[in-house]
Amino acid sequence: MKTLCVLALACLVALPAFAQTPAAPPANPITASVGGQLAMVKGYLTKSADQVPENLYGFKATPDVRSFGQLFGHVADANYAICAAAAGEKSPGLSVEKTKTTKADLIAALNESFAYCEKALAATTDANGGEMRELFGMKMARLAWLSFAVSHDFEHYGNIVTYLRLNKMVPPSSQGRGM
Numbered sequence: 001m002k003t004l005c006v007l008a009l010a011c012l013v014a015l016p017a018f019a020q021t022p023a024a025p026p027a028n029p030i031t032a033s034v035g036g037q038l039a040m041v042k043g044y045l046t047k048s049a050d051q052v053p054e055n056l057y058g059f060k061a062t063p064d065v066r067s068f069g070q071l072f073g074h075v076a077d078a079n080y081a082i083c084a085a086a087a088g089e090k091s092p093g094l095s096v097e098k099t100k101t102t103k104a105d106l107i108a109a110l111n112e113s114f115a116y117c118e119k120a121l122a123a124t125t126d127a128n129g130g131e132m133r134e135l136f137g138m139k140m141a142r143l144a145w146l147s148f149a150v151s152h153d154f155e156h157y158g159n160i161v162t163y164l165r166l167n168k169m170v171p172p173s174s175q176g177r178g179m
Helices: 002-019 029-051 068-087 103-122 142-166
Strands: 132-135 138-141
Touching: 029 068, 029 103, 029 142, 068 103, 068 132, 068 142, 103 142, 132 142, 138 142
Parallel strands: none
Antiparallel strands: 132 138
16 A cells, blocks of 8 residues: 555656646747857857967967967858858958957957857748858858858867867867866
8 A cells, every 4th residue: 555655646746747748849940950059169169269368369280270369260250251141241341360369359259250140040030041142152041151150160169179189278068078
């Protein structure tokens, strides 16, 4: 009898968990997925920019590649160009990579470029994400351009990971995992 009472009580306690309905999918699941990827790479890049000491912003793995600072500036410039294409706008053409050198200026420009991409993403839905846009002589759907921005950002995050490791720093994507 005691076992039966314990089993009944366990079922009563678990009943609310079974009664919950699963969360409804987002209204625009494809766009939301790209937004999730954009948020992830934004976090990695902005945390990296913050983590690197100012005196290493000029560090280059070899003389013929971009420095830390130039990589952050390049990402900001590319975000503007690619997300402008997605939005159907003209890129502001800020030349961050060539004009900004301080950590504070580059972090601000990087954050502003991600805000610009988030604005383009906010105006995109699964329905209008198929509208064709042109950049670099290529035509792609606006949602494909936003996905390309994410891919480009991850490409350069990979460069930054190498630079971080060369300077005995743990990249944001590995922090907390003992790597």
